[in-house]
Amino acid sequence: xxxxxxxxxxxTYGADAQTFxxxxxxxxxxxxxxFAAAVVPLFLTDYLAFALLxxxxxxxxxxxxxxxxLGYCGQLSLGTGGFMAVGAYAAFKLMTAFxxxxxxxxxxxxxxxxxxxxxxxxxxxxxxxGFYLAVATLAAQFFLVWLFTRAPWFFNxxxxxxxTAPTRTLFGVPITGPSASGVSVYLFCLGFVVVLAWLARNxxxxxxxxxxxxxxxxxxxxxxxxxxxxxxxxxAFAISSFYVGIAxxxxxxxxxxxxxxxxxxxxxxxFLVLFMVIIGGLGSILGAFIGAAFLIIGPVLLKLLxxxxxxxxxxxxxxxxxxxxxxxxxxxxIAEPHGLTALWRTLKEKLRLWPFPY
Amino acid sequence: xxxxxxxxxEVAINGLMAxxxxxxxxxxxxxxxxxxxxxxxxxxVMALFAALTLVGLQTGQIPFAHLIxxxxxxxxxxxxxxxxxxxxxxxxxxxxxxLAFLVERLVLKHLVNQEPIILFMATIGLAYLLEGxxxxxxxxxxxxxxxxxxxxxxxxxxxxxxxxxxYDFFIDKLALWAAGIxxxxxxxxxxxxxxxxxxxxxxxxxxxxQAALSVGIxxxxxxxxxxxxxxxxxxxxxxxxxxSSGVQFSLSLIALKALPVLILGGFTSIPGAIVGGLIIGVxxxxxxxxxxxxxxxxxxxxFAYMLALVFLLxxxxxxxxxxxxxxx
Numbered sequence: 001x002x003x004x005x006x007x008x009x010x011x012t013y014g015a016d017a018q019t020f021x022x023x024x025x026x027x028x029x030x031x032x033x034x035f036a037a038a039v040v041p042l043f044l045t046d047y048l049a050f051a052l053l054x055x056x057x058x059x060x061x062x063x064x065x066x067x068x069x070l071g072y073c074g075q076l077s078l079g080t081g082g083f084m085a086v087g088a089y090a091a092f093k094l095m096t097a098f099x100x101x102x103x104x105x106x107x108x109x110x111x112x113x114x115x116x117x118x119x120x121x122x123x124x125x126x127x128x129x130g131f132y133l134a135v136a137t138l139a140a141q142f143f144l145v146w147l148f149t150r151a152p153w154f155f156n157x158x159x160x161x162x163x164t165a166p167t168r169t170l171f172g173v174p175i176t177g178p179s180a181s182g183v184s185v186y187l188f189c190l191g192f193v194v195v196l197a198w199l200a201r202n203x204x205x206x207x208x209x210x211x212x213x214x215x216x217x218x219x220x221x222x223x224x225x226x227x228x229x230x231x232x233x234x235x236a237f238a239i240s241s242f243y244v245g246i247a248x249x250x251x252x253x254x255x256x257x258x259x260x261x262x263x264x265x266x267x268x269x270x271f272l273v274l275f276m277v278i279i280g281g282l283g284s285i286l287g288a289f290i291g292a293a294f295l296i297i298g299p300v301l302l303k304l305l306x307x308x309x310x311x312x313x314x315x316x317x318x319x320x321x322x323x324x325x326x327x328x329x330x331x332x333x334i335a336e337p338h339g340l341t342a343l344w345r346t347l348k349e350k351l352r353l354w355p356f357p358y
Numbered sequence: 359x360x361x362x363x364x365x366x367x368e369v370a371i372n373g374l375m376a377x378x379x380x381x382x383x384x385x386x387x388x389x390x391x392x393x394x395x396x397x398x399x400x401x402x403v404m405a406l407f408a409a410l411t412l413v414g415l416q417t418g419q420i421p422f423a424h425l426i427x428x429x430x431x432x433x434x435x436x437x438x439x440x441x442x443x444x445x446x447x448x449x450x451x452x453x454x455x456x457l458a459f460l461v462e463r464l465v466l467k468h469l470v471n472q473e474p475i476i477l478f479m480a481t482i483g484l485a486y487l488l489e490g491x492x493x494x495x496x497x498x499x500x501x502x503x504x505x506x507x508x509x510x511x512x513x514x515x516x517x518x519x520x521x522x523x524x525y526d527f528f529i530d531k532l533a534l535w536a537a538g539i540x541x542x543x544x545x546x547x548x549x550x551x552x553x554x555x556x557x558x559x560x561x562x563x564x565x566x567x568q569a570a571l572s573v574g575i576x577x578x579x580x581x582x583x584x585x586x587x588x589x590x591x592x593x594x595x596x597x598x599x600x601x602s603s604g605v606q607f608s609l610s611l612i613a614l615k616a617l618p619v620l621i622l623g624g625f626t627s628i629p630g631a632i633v634g635g636l637i638i639g640v641x642x643x644x645x646x647x648x649x650x651x652x653x654x655x656x657x658x659x660x661f662a663y664m665l666a667l668v669f670l671l672x673x674x675x676x677x678x679x680x681x682x683x684x685x686x
Contacts, residue, residue: 076475128670131397131478135617136670139663146659267614271482278479315498316424323490329483333476334468 003351019201022352036190041183049182050255056296057189058250063276063288064200065243070274071283072204073236074216075125079137081269082144083241084248085261086114089154091249092163095176096156103168103175107192107249114245115238117144122237126230141267148261164258176253185254192250196243201285203239212236213283244273275325279332281339290340295325368529369647370640375533377639378540379602382595383616384623384631385543386588391625392564393584394466397478400485402612404454404589407492409596409605411453413503414496416446421495447593454589455582457488462582489607498607503600536598543594544632547587556583564626618666623677630678638662 003024010016020026044053062080069075090110094101101109121140125133148154155163165176174180175188203209211232214222223229252259259265272295280291299321306317336342383402390398414421418440441449465484469477551557562570563580571577596605599612615638623634642661649657 074475076478124667124670130475131617132621132670134478135621135663136667138614138617139660139667142660142663146657271486274479274482310429313424316494319490319493319498320425321490322486323494326483326486326488326490329486330465330480333472333480333483334465337472337476 003348003354005352019205033194037187041187044183044186046182049186052297052300053186054182054189054255055251056292057186057193058247058255059273059276059292059296060193060289061196061250062244062247062273063280063292064196064285065240065247066273067277067280067283067285067288068200068204068212068243069236069240070277071281071287072209072216073212073233073240075122075233075236076131076134077137077237077240078134078267078270078274079121079140079144080244080273081265081267082141083114083118083244084251084269085144085148085265086117086241087111087245087248088252088259088265089148089163089261090114090245091253092156092165093154095166095168095253099166103170103253106168107246107253110249111242111246114248115242118237118241118244119234122234122241125233125237138267141270145261145265148265160260162258162260163252165253165256168253176257178257180254188254189250192246196246197285197288200243204285208232208235216283275329278329279339281341282337284339284341286344287339287341290344294340366644366647369643371529372533373640373643374636375530375536375639376643377636378533378537379595379598379635380612380615380619380638381632381635382536382540382543382591382598383612384619384635385547385628386591386595387616387620388623388625388628388631389547389591390584390588391620393560394563394581395474395477396466396481397474397625398588399478399481400488401588401592402614402616403485403488403492404457404592405596405599405612406605406607407457407488407596408450408454408589408593409503409600410492410496410501412446412450412593412597413501413600413605415449416441416443419496424497425494447597450593451590454593455586458582458585458589461585462578466581467578500604500606501600503597503605530602532598532602536602539594539598540632543591544628547628560584615662618662621666621669627678633677638665641665 003022005022008021008023010021018026020029040053062084066077066080069077087110090113091106094106094109095103098106117140121137124136128136149161155161158164167174167179168176170184170188173184175184204212211222211227212235214225214227215229215232215236219229222232248265252264256264276288276291276295278291279294280289281287302321302324303314303317306312306320307314312320332339383405386401386404387398390396390401413419420426461484465480469480549557551561559570559575559580560583562573562575563577567577570580595612616635619631619634619638621634622637623630623632642658645661646657
């Protein structure tokens with residue numbers, strides 16, 4: 001009775017085309033946003049922020065990026081970890097080369113650098129697709145990580161090969177470096193997530209997103225109706241890499257503080273983000289959030305349950321976790337190929353008809 | 359001849375041997391791809407799983423011992439016997455056949471007619487599942503695998519080449535065995551697919567699923583058969599890698615190396631898998647040998663993929679593959 005579109009009159013074309021056509025959804029959206037921005041910081045501890053919420057927000061950005069590429073444009077990339085490394089190292093070079101540059105611009109510029117690299121490695125997608133493309137992006141993954149561990153210029157000739165984020169402030173509050181507090185870092189990441197998710201949602205509703213979906217569904221037909229595949233695919237790679245680069249830059253600057261390419265941005269990160277997109281739902285903005293929540297918060301809960309409550313050894317718990325993730329991937333691909341979002345959508349449909357299901 | 363030339367030749371020969379290993383993994387990929395059009399990402403993990411199972415059976419480990427201990431608070435780890443190698447190999451093969459059956463029954467059956475990319479992602483999930491299962495069953499520590507294959511430098515080759523060229527070539531005996539076994543495997547598989555009833559059915563399915571169905575070939579039985587053979591190839595690859603560098607997680611990473619091998623050789627060609635493996639093996643070793651002074655080491659990590667990338671741009675069907683790739 002509470003979740004209805006009846007009585008919710010659309011008087012303008014703008015109101016008709018809005019993202020959340022149902023009033024309940026709009027309310028839920030603003031409430032969630034207010035809760036995340038105003039209530040969560042009140043009881044946020046540093047542990048909760050750095051172990052759970054900040055990684056979650058950062059992986060949401062990465063999953064959004066991969067979802068634009070895979071879910072909307074249909075191009076499989078296994079190079080996400082490598083592109084995150086590009087973002088991280090670009091941010092590091094920018095921070096050390098221009099100490100006066102504002103951290104927000106550092107991160108956006110790092111995203112732009114990653115976009116350029118992404119376009120470069122997206123070029124093969126013009127001739128190949130499917131898992132052939134996956135192999136091509138694997139080349140990006142391994143080459144980029146190798147480059148960042150071997151070429152000393154990228155880590156400023158530091159003897160350990162690590163990159164460390166210097167302290168930067170925003171409005172006088174430290175965001176990066178050891179003195180940054182959990183709350184400020186959380187709000188900083190939340191800002192990026194909100195803006196980028198809004199951007200992604202509106203991109204996919206516009207002509208660019210439609211051209212991506214046309215390419216995904218059938219590239220030849222898309223070309224015939226006038227979609228330029230070169231433009232569609234390369235823009236998908238560029239924007240996806242922009243997101244992934246920002247995620248990498250944030251992961252390095254605010255979440256980790258120090259990173260080493262092969263360890264922090266290995267192939268396992270590529271798979272992690274891919275799994276988020278699959279479990280959350282291909283071609284859905286909400287799916288990126290659900291998938292990231294599932295794969296970041298799920299393992300922490302599982303570890304709490306198995307190690308702390310049942311007293312299992314840590315390594316055994318880690319292996320069980322890998323098994324569970326693998327099983328979930330299979331279950332989702334078989335039973336619900338559209339991911340957790342589809343379950344959510346079904347639930348909403350049921351709710352709209354309740355209590356008269358016919 | 360100067361010593362560097364000999365050195366380069368030695369590097370190339372050792373690269374050939376590494377290439378045989380890559381080819382063994384790639385072979386499993388090709389078999390499954392031909393029969394079912396599935397790109398089996400889990401092939402490398404299957405090799406790891408097979409090797410883990412072999413070691414576990416051989417040394418009489420209790421499966422899931424860690425899990426059982428953690429749940430019931432017991433302290434068991436071994437049955438206290440050592441199985442003969444041949445029995446352990448047969449037991450492992452039985453496990454791999456069971457695995458093939460389960461994969462067909464629980465996964466593939468439900469994913470018929472899905473897009474290839476969905477199937478590919480399903481095998482990535484399968485890879486994770488098997489990796490976790492192997493660790494939970496047998497423990498994750500690095501294990502020694504000894505099936506009685508000779509190891510160490512071949513003295514005979516060293517002596518002969520020293521007498522002929524004045525340079526003592528270092529070639530691992532195990533590598534020679536690996537090459538021999540790979541050759542036997544390829545010949546055996548070729549004979550099987552050419553001259554047996556099952557082999558012909560296999561090729562029929564590879565050619566055309568629907569036509570094969572219409573002449574009464576059971577697709578599902580063939581899939582179980584293919585995955586079993588792929589499991590067998592994975593076992594052989596697992597034994598070889600395990601004997602040379604211990605059974606450990608990095609084994610599953612060679613699966614990734616097999617992808618460029620396939621792109622070079624073509625996804626549908628068994629000789630292509632072998633030749634592709636050899637080219638990658640020699641190529642990456644020689645590239646590292648010549649360019650190490652300029653760009654620094656560890657180029658093996660990416661050389662294969664970059665070579666594959668170049669191939670994708672200029673000859674996407676590989677050296678021997680059919681032109682099935684869709685050009686955009």
